[in-house]
Amino acid sequence: xxxxxVGTVAFDAIxxxxxxxxxxxxxxxxxxALSASYFEKNTNLISVVGEDFPKDYLEILKKHNIxxxxxxxKKGEKTFFWSGKYHDxxxxxxxxxxxLNSLASFDPVIPDAYxxxxxxxxxxxxxxxxxxxxxxxKKRPKFVMMDTMNFWMDKTPEDLKETVSMxxxxxxxxxxxxxxxxEHSLIAAAEKILxxxxxxxxxxKGKHGAxxxxxxxxxxxxxxxxxxxxxDPTGAGDTFAGGFIGxxxxxxxxxxxxxxxxxxxxxxxxxxxxxxxxxxxxxxxxKTEISERIERFIRLTQFDIETNLL
Amino acid sequence: xxxxxVGTVAFDAIxxxxxxxxxxxxxxxxxxALSASYFEKNTNLISVVGEDFPKDYLEILKKHNIxxxxxxxKKGEKTFFWSGKYHDxxxxxxxxxxxLNSLASFDPVIPDAYxxxxxxxxxxxxxxxxxxxxxxxKKRPKFVMMDTMNFWMDKTPEDLKETVSMxxxxxxxxxxxxxxxxEHSLIAAAEKILxxxxxxxxxxKGKHGAxxxxxxxxxxxxxxxxxxxxxDPTGAGDTFAGGFIGxxxxxxxxxxxxxxxxxxxxxxxxxxxxxxxxxxxxxxxxKTEISERIERFIRLTQFDIETNLL
Numbered sequence: 001x002x003x004x005x006v007g008t009v010a011f012d013a014i015x016x017x018x019x020x021x022x023x024x025x026x027x028x029x030x031x032x033a034l035s036a037s038y039f040e041k042n043t044n045l046i047s048v049v050g051e052d053f054p055k056d057y058l059e060i061l062k063k064h065n066i067x068x069x070x071x072x073x074k075k076g077e078k079t080f081f082w083s084g085k086y087h088d089x090x091x092x093x094x095x096x097x098x099x100l101n102s103l104a105s106f107d108p109v110i111p112d113a114y115x116x117x118x119x120x121x122x123x124x125x126x127x128x129x130x131x132x133x134x135x136x137x138k139k140r141p142k143f144v145m146m147d148t149m150n151f152w153m154d155k156t157p158e159d160l161k162e163t164v165s166m167x168x169x170x171x172x173x174x175x176x177x178x179x180x181x182x183e184h185s186l187i188a189a190a191e192k193i194l195x196x197x198x199x200x201x202x203x204x205k206g207k208h209g210a211x212x213x214x215x216x217x218x219x220x221x222x223x224x225x226x227x228x229x230x231x232d233p234t235g236a237g238d239t240f241a242g243g244f245i246g247x248x249x250x251x252x253x254x255x256x257x258x259x260x261x262x263x264x265x266x267x268x269x270x271x272x273x274x275x276x277x278x279x280x281x282x283x284x285x286x287k288t289e290i291s292e293r294i295e296r297f298i299r300l301t302q303f304d305i306e307t308n309l310l
Numbered sequence: 311x312x313x314x315x316v317g318t319v320a321f322d323a324i325x326x327x328x329x330x331x332x333x334x335x336x337x338x339x340x341x342x343a344l345s346a347s348y349f350e351k352n353t354n355l356i357s358v359v360g361e362d363f364p365k366d367y368l369e370i371l372k373k374h375n376i377x378x379x380x381x382x383x384k385k386g387e388k389t390f391f392w393s394g395k396y397h398d399x400x401x402x403x404x405x406x407x408x409x410l411n412s413l414a415s416f417d418p419v420i421p422d423a424y425x426x427x428x429x430x431x432x433x434x435x436x437x438x439x440x441x442x443x444x445x446x447x448k449k450r451p452k453f454v455m456m457d458t459m460n461f462w463m464d465k466t467p468e469d470l471k472e473t474v475s476m477x478x479x480x481x482x483x484x485x486x487x488x489x490x491x492x493e494h495s496l497i498a499a500a501e502k503i504l505x506x507x508x509x510x511x512x513x514x515k516g517k518h519g520a521x522x523x524x525x526x527x528x529x530x531x532x533x534x535x536x537x538x539x540x541x542d543p544t545g546a547g548d549t550f551a552g553g554f555i556g557x558x559x560x561x562x563x564x565x566x567x568x569x570x571x572x573x574x575x576x577x578x579x580x581x582x583x584x585x586x587x588x589x590x591x592x593x594x595x596x597k598t599e600i601s602e603r604i605e606r607f608i609r610l611t612q613f614d615i616e617t618n619l620l
Contacts, residue, residue, distance in 0.1 A: 039620075089494050184399050187538040208518040211536060221610050223531040226521060228497040251619065260613040291617045300531050301611050303570040307601045309561065310349075 003249040004114045004141070005032050006046040006133045007123020007238070008103060009053070009061075009071060012278055013083040016090070016232050024278045025057040026082065028123035028147065031235035034282050035242025035269045036121070037064040038290065040249040044114040046070035046133065050078040050102040060283060069111045077102040090230045110136045119249040122146040123238065127156055127163040134166055143254060145169040145245050146198075147237070150176050165197035171241050173204040186211065190219075200259065202244070204237055212263050218256050222263045223300060225271035225293070232277045236270045239282055243269030268293045313559040314424045314451070315342050316356040316443045317433020317548070318413060319363070319371075319381060322588060323393040326400070326542050334588045335367040336392065338433035338457065341545035344592050345552025345579045346431070347374040348600065350559040354424040356380035356443065360388040360412040370593060379421045387412040400540045420446045429559040432456040433548065437466055437473040444476055453564060455479040455555050456508075457547070460486050475507035481551050483514040496521065500529075510569065512554070514547055522573050528566050532573045533610060535581035535603070542587045546580045549592055553579030578603045 007029025014021045029047045037043050044067040051073060061068050083097035106129060120141040122130040127148065134144060146167040152160045153176065160180075164170055170193060174186060181189035190201050190213040201213045207230075209223040244266035251258055268290060275281045317339025324331045339357045347353050354377040361383060371378050393407035416439060430451040432440040437458065444454060456477040462470045463486065470490075474480055480503060484496060491499035500511050500523040511523045517540075519533040554576035561568055578600060585591045 185538050187536050205518070208515070209531075209533070219536055219610055220613070221519075221533040221536070223519075223533070226497050226529055226531070228495050257614070261615045264613055264615060287620050291620055294615055294617055294620075298615075300529055301613075303530070303574055303611075304567070305571045305574060305604055305608075307604055310597050310601055310604075 001040065001119055001249045001252045002042040002044065002117040003036055003040045003119040003121065003245060004044045004046060004070075004110070004117035004137070005029055005036065005121045005123060005242075005245075006108055006130065007032050007121070007125065008080055009045070009047040009049050010080040010082060010103075011053075012234060013081075013097070014232055014234050014277060015085040016277075017087065018231055019277070021277050023081065025060060026235065026278055027080065028125075028235075028238045030061070030279060031238035031273070031282070032121055032123050032242035032245070033061060033066045034064055034279055035239040035273075036246030036249070037066050038269070038285060039243070039246035039265065040119070041065060043067065043246070044070055044111075044117060046108050046110060046114070048072045048074060048102050048106045048108075049080075050074050051076065053079045060279070067111075067113065070109065070114055072109060074102040084234070086233065090233055108133050108136065115139070118142040118252070119245060120144045121241065121245045122163075122167065123241075124149050127152050127159040131159075131163045131166065143168050143248065145171060145241070147171045147241050148176070150179055153179050161196065164193075167198055169200040169202065170198045171202040171204065171244075173206065173237070177201075177203045187217075191217065202263070204240065210240070210263060210267065212259055214256055220256070220260045220263060222260075222267045222297075224267060225296065225300070227271065227274065230274045233274050234278060236273050239273040240266040240270040242266075264294065264297050268297060311350065311429055311559045311562045312352040312354065312427040313346055313350045313429040313431065313555060314354045314356060314380075314420070314427035314447070315339055315346065315431045315433065315552075315555075316418055316440065317342050317431070317435065318390055319355070319357040319359050320390040320392055320413075321363075322544060323391075323407070324542055324544050324587060325395040326587075327397065328541055329587070331587050333391065335370060336545065336588055337390065338435075338545075338548045340371070340589060341548035341583070341592070342431055342433050342552035342555070343371060343376045344374055344589055345549040345583075346556030346559070347376050348579070348595060349553070349556035349575065350429070351375060353377065353556070354380055354421075354427060356418050356420060356424070358382045358384060358412050358416045359390075360384050361386065363389045370589070377423065380419065380424055382419060384412040394544070396543070400543055418443050418446065425449070428452040428562070429555060430454045431551065431555045432473075432477065433551075434459050437462050437469040441469075441473045441476065453478050453558065455481060455551070457481045457551050458486070460489055463489050471506065474503075477508055479510040479512065480508045481512040481514065481547075481554075483516065483547070487511075487513045497527075501527065512573070514550065520550070520573060520577065522569055524566055530566070530570045530573060532570075532577045532607075534577060535606065535610070537581065537584065540584045543584050544588060546583050549583040550576040550580040552576075574604065574607050578607060
């Protein structure tokens with residue numbers, strides 16, 4: 001199949017208890033596309049950068065066979081820049097700098113070559129821009145997945161609701177699910193959100209894994225891989241989403257059983273991402289590393305009870 | 311096989327946002343034994359109550375074929391009484407009353423009929439009393455499982471360490487694992503605790519499920535059943551432990567694969583326990599209810615990825 005992704009391509013500067021980086025390649029679109037590219041070979045990225053964005057960084061994406069014709073390079077403008085610092089065992093993050101730069105006037109252009117993509121992933125962005133991308137696809141993709149964050153729940157709640165009503169799958173974290181639904185229980189939150197449009201919902205719980213729901217309230221639970229050290233959690237959620245949608249696009253199977261597999265793939269990819277700064281780890285993954293880690297998830301979660309022993 | 315359990319048999323008075331109870335039957339030993347009794351038919355309880363403890367309450371245990379000859383009834387004394395109140399969506403619990411009463415001078419007596427029990431479960435108690443029970447078993451049981459809590463980490467840390475060093479499996483929650491090991495990461499905490507004696511460790515994470523570790527750092531993760539409403543979490547950890555040890559004793563298979571099954575059984579039993587006040591729900595469970603809920607855990611966690619698709 002073919003996968004189109006819209007999301008930021010950016011400079012990140014990250015500080016964790018283990019060290020700090022200069023301006024490295026970041027942005028939701030970058031993480032999603034890199035992660036998805038291990039599965040879906042026809043991955044198309046829609047984004048915007050300034051003219052300060054290094055060719056080398058774009059090369060990273062191209063090396064993964066990601067089509068970057070949808071990345072606009074804005075003359076005379078700078079690239080979106082985010083800087084953050086983690087502390088308290090990675091449980092807390094302070095944003096130090098947010099410079100929107102070229103992102104402020106982002107007007108997504110979808111190259112002809114991207115038209116007809118059956119799968120569309122909307123990375124976290126202004127909900128009205130996410131909506132524009134759906135509308136600019138001449139044929140509505142078979143499956144649209146959307147990520148968002150609490151910022152838009154506070155800032156543009158009506159816009160957000162409208163975009164959510166247009167997608168097949170919404171992917172948010174537990175606190176966002178609670179805020180968006182007004183429900184404390186994640187089950188009640190899921191029921192409410194699934195009544196507002198999406199057929200599927202993923203609730204990410206960070207180190208506690210993720211839950212997948214459908215409208216019939218089938219539920220699947222994937223743990224996060226237990227790890228001794230989280231080196232840098234930046235982009236883990238996007239890497240997770242990229243693995244999920246990449247697997248779906250590759251297999252083109254929207255059954256709940258295959259979505260379970262996609263959730264595991266997302267968890268596998270996120271477990272790599274946190275091992276090094278930024279995209280470093282997910283830039284250079286071998287197939288054997290991915291399959292070995294899938295095996296770890298199998299050992300971590302699979303059991304075989306003989307219920308006739310009861 | 312045969313299972314001996316030591317733990318409190320008590321009066322509980324519970325208040326949740328859904329209502330409150332008078333003095334009902336409670337105590338770690340009660341929850342553990344009731345839960346285990348669905349699996350291990352030869353379950354023996356060691357405890358102490360006062361003469362105010364109703365015969366009807368002891369009948370509840372007897373109806374489950376639990377041998378209660380090890381429960382001492384102290385003339386002229388009252389039964390251990392605990393009262394607690396839950397608030398903030400069950401995330402917080404205040405202890406309103408703790409009256410040790412007959413528990414204060416508890417000196418466990420092990421009836422001859424219990425000698426030879428291959429499995430021993432030490433419910434949360436003073437660590438020195440837990441140790442005495444191991445020592446009073448004429449033959450060291452094949453498998454000893456122990457629960458404890460942060461209270462003993464603060465109050466009698468040396469005693470606790472000594473008892474921990476004597477057991478096969480320690481079962482504690484995530485915060486307790488962090489406190490006991492001085493490590494934030496649960497993996498690092500597990501490595502440290504497993505270097506101090508036990509061959510196996512369970513870390514309970516409440517609504518996020520539980521992790522099982524062995525000394526080779528094999529890890530298994532079981533989720534908690536996602537539920538809309540937690541009616542009363544009292545005894546959930548003990549019910550979990552009872553299901554775990556009951557399954558192990560019944561199957562008499564100490565392989566890591568069978569311990570995975572035991573962890574699922576524990577999670578299944580805990581998921582029932584929280585549905586009603588106190589032991590109400592786990593007093594009357596049908597086999598079909600248990601097997602149906604195992605099926606729900608299977609649907610919730612099992613997947614089937616064809617890694618050759620990678």
